Amino acid sequence: MDRRLYCLQKNGVITMTQQNNEQCTKAVGNADEINELLRRYGVKFGIYKNGVFNEQFFPFDPIPRVIPAEDFKSIEKGLVQRVNALNEFLFDIYHEKKIVRDGIIPEDFIYISKGYLAQCEGITPKNKVYSHISGIDLVQAKDGEWYILEDNLRIPSGASYPLIARELTRIAAPQAFQENDIVDNRNYAKLLKETMENANCGGIRAILTPGRYNAAYFEHSYLAEHTGSVLVQNDELFVEDNILYHRTYSGGKTRIGVLYRRIADEYLDPLNFLPESLIGIPNLMEVYRSGNVGIINAPGNGVADDKGIYYFVPKMIKYYLDEEPILHNAPTYLPFYEDDMKYVLDNLEKLVIKDVAEAGGYGVVFGNDLTKEKLEEFRRTIIAEPRRFIAQEVIDFLDLPILDNGETVMRKADLRAFVLTGEITKVWASGLTRFSRNPDSFVVNSSQGGGFKDTWVLSR
Amino acid sequence: MGTISLEHSDRLYWLGRYTERVFTTLKTLQKLYDRTIDNRSGYAEYLGYFGLSDSYGSNRDFFRSFLYDSTNPNSVAYSLERAYDNGIVLREEISTETLSFLQLAKDTLAKSEMSENTRLSLLPLVDQLYAFWGCIADNVYDEEKKNIIYCGKTVERLDLYMRTGYPYKSVKKEFGRLCKRLKNVPENTPFCCNSQYFGEIEDIVGSAEKYSSESSTALVDLEHLFEPMGAAV
Numbered sequence: 001m002d003r004r005l006y007c008l009q010k011n012g013v014i015t016m017t018q019q020n021n022e023q024c025t026k027a028v029g030n031a032d033e034i035n036e037l038l039r040r041y042g043v044k045f046g047i048y049k050n051g052v053f054n055e056q057f058f059p060f061d062p063i064p065r066v067i068p069a070e071d072f073k074s075i076e077k078g079l080v081q082r083v084n085a086l087n088e089f090l091f092d093i094y095h096e097k098k099i100v101r102d103g104i105i106p107e108d109f110i111y112i113s114k115g116y117l118a119q120c121e122g123i124t125p126k127n128k129v130y131s132h133i134s135g136i137d138l139v140q141a142k143d144g145e146w147y148i149l150e151d152n153l154r155i156p157s158g159a160s161y162p163l164i165a166r167e168l169t170r171i172a173a174p175q176a177f178q179e180n181d182i183v184d185n186r187n188y189a190k191l192l193k194e195t196m197e198n199a200n201c202g203g204i205r206a207i208l209t210p211g212r213y214n215a216a217y218f219e220h221s222y223l224a225e226h227t228g229s230v231l232v233q234n235d236e237l238f239v240e241d242n243i244l245y246h247r248t249y250s251g252g253k254t255r256i257g258v259l260y261r262r263i264a265d266e267y268l269d270p271l272n273f274l275p276e277s278l279i280g281i282p283n284l285m286e287v288y289r290s291g292n293v294g295i296i297n298a299p300g301n302g303v304a305d306d307k308g309i310y311y312f313v314p315k316m317i318k319y320y321l322d323e324e325p326i327l328h329n330a331p332t333y334l335p336f337y338e339d340d341m342k343y344v345l346d347n348l349e350k351l352v353i354k355d356v357a358e359a360g361g362y363g364v365v366f367g368n369d370l371t372k373e374k375l376e377e378f379r380r381t382i383i384a385e386p387r388r389f390i391a392q393e394v395i396d397f398l399d400l401p402i403l404d405n406g407e408t409v410m411r412k413a414d415l416r417a418f419v420l421t422g423e424i425t426k427v428w429a430s431g432l433t434r435f436s437r438n439p440d441s442f443v444v445n446s447s448q449g450g451g452f453k454d455t456w457v458l459s460r
Numbered sequence: 461m462g463t464i465s466l467e468h469s470d471r472l473y474w475l476g477r478y479t480e481r482v483f484t485t486l487k488t489l490q491k492l493y494d495r496t497i498d499n500r501s502g503y504a505e506y507l508g509y510f511g512l513s514d515s516y517g518s519n520r521d522f523f524r525s526f527l528y529d530s531t532n533p534n535s536v537a538y539s540l541e542r543a544y545d546n547g548i549v550l551r552e553e554i555s556t557e558t559l560s561f562l563q564l565a566k567d568t569l570a571k572s573e574m575s576e577n578t579r580l581s582l583l584p585l586v587d588q589l590y591a592f593w594g595c596i597a598d599n600v601y602d603e604e605k606k607n608i609i610y611c612g613k614t615v616e617r618l619d620l621y622m623r624t625g626y627p628y629k630s631v632k633k634e635f636g637r638l639c640k641r642l643k644n645v646p647e648n649t650p651f652c653c654n655s656q657y658f659g660e661i662e663d664i665v666g667s668a669e670k671y672s673s674e675s676s677t678a679l680v681d682l683e684h685l686f687e688p689m690g691a692a693v
Contacts, residue, residue, distance in 0.1 A: 040560045040567075042548065164556075204463065212549050224552035231552045236465040249469040250649045 028062040029173030031403050035060055037168040043161065046215040053213050059451035060165055061402040062173070065413065065433040069181075072457045075138070075146055075417065076427040078327030081317060083134045083419045086153060086304050088320035090130035093303055094120050104319050105312045108336070112387055113309065114357060115154070115302020117265060119272050123289050123298075125199065127423070130298040132195050134419040135159075138327070139397040147330045147395055149414060151313065153297060153305040155262055158432040158452075159418050160219040163188050163226075165454050166430070183457040185430030189226035191420045196227065196258050198422035199294030203257030205229040206246065208237070210263050210279045220262050229260065239283040244293045258294040259284075265299045307356035307390050308334065331393040335386040344391040345379050351391040352442075353378065364443065366394065394442075402435055402453070412436045414444050415455060429457040468553065469608055469650060471546045475554070476612025478543035482565070483589050484620045485536050486582065489526055493579060509624045510534055527582075528573045540566055553605055558595035564588045607644045611651055614638045615682065622679045628668050631675075635665045654689055657681040 035057065044055045067075070092099055093110060100107050110116055135156025137149040166185055170177055196205045207229045209220040224231035236247050237256070245253035261268060267277040272285040287293045303309065311332050314325040333340035333351070344351060348367045355363030370378060382389055399410035413435035418428040433455045434444040444450040464472075492506055496519050503522040507514055512534070516522040530537040544562045551559055565588040568581075575581035600606045618634045620626075642658070645651045664670050664678040671678070 040563050041556050042551075042559060042563055221549070221551035222556065225556060229552070230463055232465065233467070236467060246463050247465060249464045249466045250646060254463040 028064065028176050029169055031060070031062050034062055034165070034168055034172045037172060038165065041164060041168070042218060043164055044218050046213060046217060048215075058161055059437070061435065061451055061453040062169065063401050063403060063408070064454040064456045065400055065415065066456045066458065069458045069460050071144075071146070072429065074326065076429075078146075078325070079134075079136055079417055079419050079427045080425045081321065081323060081326055082136065082148070082151070082313060083131060083421060083425050085313065085317040085320050086134070086151060087128070087130050087421060087425075089316050090153075090298070090301060090304050091124070091128055092320070094123060094300060099316065099319055102319070104315050105309070106336070108387065109306070109308050109312070110303060113303045113306040115265075115300070115304070115306050117273075117300040117302075119285060120298070120300030123300075125288075125298045126201060126291065126294050127198060129199060129421050130301055131304070132199055132296045132298075132421050133159075133192070134297075134421070136417045136419060138415045138417060139330075139395055139413075140415070141395050142398050146327060147397075148310075148313075148327050149330060150307065150310060151305045152416075153301040154264065155297065156416070156418070157216045157219055157262075158416050158434075159188050159192075159428070160222040161452050162430050162432050162454055164222065165452070169454055180456065181459045183429040183459050185428065185455075185457070188418070188428055188430070189223065191422075191426060191428060192223065192260075193227045193229075195420045195422040196229070196260060196294075196296060199296055200257040201292055201294050203244075203255035203293070204246070205258050206232045206237075206256045206260070208232055208234065208259055208261040208263060208281075210267075214262070216262065223260075232256075234279050234281050237281045237284075239281065239287055242283075242287055242290050242292055244281070244284065244287045256293060258296060260296040265302060268295075268299060307354050308336075308387065311390060330395050333391045335382050335389055335391065340391075341382070341386060344382060348375055348379060348382075348391075350394065352394050353382070353389050353391050355389060357388065366442070368394075397442075400433070400435060400453070402437075402451070404437075409439070411439065412442050412444060413453075431455045464602075464605060464608075466650065468550065471550050472553065472605055472608040473612040473651065475543060475546040475550060476609040476614075477616040478539045478546060479562070479589065479592060480613040480616040481539040481620065482536050482543060483586070484617055485526070485534070485539060486586065486589075488620070488624055489523065489536070490579060490582070493523060506624070523578065524573075527578070528569065537569060540569060553600065553602075554596060554609075555599040558592060558599050561588045561592035561595060565592070603644070604646065607641055608651055611638070611641045611645065614641055615685065619679065619682055622675050622682070628671050631671065632665055635661065651686055653685050654687050656689065657684045657687070661685070 038060055039057050043058055045058050046053055046055050089099065099105050100110060131153040133156060135152035135158065137152065138146050139149055140146050162185065205227065207220055207224045209217060209231055211217070211233055214220070221231055230246060232246060238245055238247060244256045244259065246256055247253055263279055266273045268280050269282060269284040270277045270280045271282045273280070285299070288295050288299070310329065311334050314329060317323055317325045333344050335341040335344050349370070351367045353365045353367065357363065365378070367375065397412060400413040401408045402411050413433055416432040416434070418431060420426050420428065433453045434450045435453065436442065436444045436450055438449065492503060496502060502519060503516070504514055516525060525532050526535050528537050529535050530541055532538055540562070544566060547554060547559050547562050565585050568585045568588060572578060572581035572585070596606065596609060600609070614634060614637050618631065618638060621631050621634055642653050660681045661678045664674045
């Protein structure tokens with residue numbers, strides 16, 4: 001008897017065969033039991049509300065997202081292509097800027113971007129890798145097509161959640177893994193370690209965290225544990241003779257060869273960026289510039305994952321790799337261009353508008369949610385600040401089943417794929433599938449109440 | 461990767477201290493609870509060990525406070541929270557598995573508060589603490605780090621044994637254990653003991669007679685054990 005949990009539709013979309021709670025529980029484990037295990041292992045994320053820090057457990061839904069092997073092959077190829085092009089772009093932008101000179105990307109989009117850092121001009125990281133860990137957000141439309149929603153090339157987070165969830169679901173529902181052909185995804189730490197070693201300039205591996213009260217602290221400590229890296233805060237680090245060191249409790253020092261920093265560029269080095277940063281390391285950029293430490297991801301990557309630059313990524317692929325993009329962007333308009341501005345103003349009520357300076361699901365406005373007055377007001381803002389926004393068609397993306405109080409209901413979900421670039425670029429055969437718990441919402445971010453589920457990549 | 465920061469060494473030490481404080485406090489309260497069944501004694505003596513006055517109306521209030529009240533700095537709940545606070549920033553040193561036993565202990569204590577049979581409901585907590593220590597022994601490969609945790613654990617046990625009137629034999633045994641731990645502390649680290657204070661404790665604990673009259677001095681010396689030389693009070 002075929003006891004697989006899924007069936008493949010004609011459009012390539014996978015649907016679950018178990019439709020009720022009892023069947024799902026039998027097949028993939030009891031949601032409460034798995035969430036209890038996640039609680040036990042401290043799988044939390046922090047959130048500040050009204051200035052108060054609270055830790056929340058990240059709700060897990062046991063019905064997995066299933067990606068057929070053929071689909072994954074194509075996603076994998078597309079992601080490798082995209083990330084390689086983005087790495088080429090970063091090298092180019094901080095050196096010759098050929099893509100600007102050749103008129104592929106207007107200069108404005110580079111220099112106005114908050115992510116562009118003049119301090120990174122001329123720096124070439126070890127092996128020319130800028131984005132070592134790329135978090136690429138995708139959605140699948142109802143016709144089965146996958147679209148890229150955004151690229152996260154600064155400090156994409158979230159890999160630890162599906163990693164530990166898989167460990168725990170294998171305990172809670174071993175039969176699901178016996179009866180389904182699922183690629184084992186528990187190699188993330190190994191991939192990350194390889195990636196870190198590839199960027200290592202001689203010394204130990206360290207993960208820099210802003211501390212216990214950071215939203216992603218669980219992830220920082222979990223990845224440090226599983227990669228055998230030292231978890232450090234800035235006050236334990238210092239620069240001496242252009243080398244980065246970890247200060248030991250005996251008064252000694254240990255050289256750091258690669259720093260996987262989990263703090264934003266602007267806080268990294270108060271002598272080069274924000275002088276008021278209390279979580280940075282003075283002179284770190286000098287050490288980095290001299291090639292004495294690898295920084296993961298490279299400072300300055302924000303210029304490539306800017307929502308405005310997103311529009312140009314397919315052009316980058318053609319420009320740098322001379323290939324056709326395998327994965328497509330969601331149809332996007334830049335009000336910066338006259339034709340696009342006209343289209344956006346004429347069709348605002350059916351588009352989704354994104355503020356390029358915002359992240360984490362903030363600054364996203366659906367035109368159809370706005371009143372006539374608000375639409376008018378928004379039109380005026382777009383005309384006044386055309387570079388500040390992008391507009392996208394609302395993709396009718398596939399809803400995924402989740403268990404909600406014992407009932408299977410359909411909710412919006414996306415997929416963050418993790419692409420690691422060391423010697424070569426590899427895609428982790430998994431990802432973070434986040435879903436909205438609100439039936440009317442497209443926003444899946446954990447900070448806004450979303451949950452997550454396991455992502456099964458099928459082996460055949 | 462054997463590099464320990466000052467912050468982490470402090471956390472490791474206090475992880476050991478607070479987890480032991482949970483364990484020994486629990487053990488002592490369980491014994492006291494047993495005695496109160498036969499009305500053989502109340503809790504006044506226990507309060508006296510800590511120089512506390514009696515603001516509790518009944519045995520029940522006393523036990524509830526010393527077990528579950530996280531605002532009472534002498535309670536099991538308070539110490540367990542502090543142990544967890546230290547543990548959570550040491551995940552990569554002690555492992556997720558080890559840390560999970562502190563989370564389980566917290567859950568057990570919270571459930572116990574709702575239970576009608578306090579002692580029975582607390583039995584799993586003792587098991588979880590043993591499991592925690594088993595995981596420390598098994599999962600912390602770096603002997604230097606492990607020794608810092610054990611130093612904290614032994615100092616705390618010795619402190620509580622001396623404070624709460626444990627028999628001399630038990631105190632002497634624990635002191636012997638501490639001596640072994642201290643021998644393994646590398647030079648120039650914060651857990652190198654102050655030889656002046658160590659010498660005084662050794663002298664007092666070395667003789668039953670002396671201990672019976674000078675245990676309070678040994679207790680003060682223990683508080684200053686890791687102070688740098690020359691910082692004597």
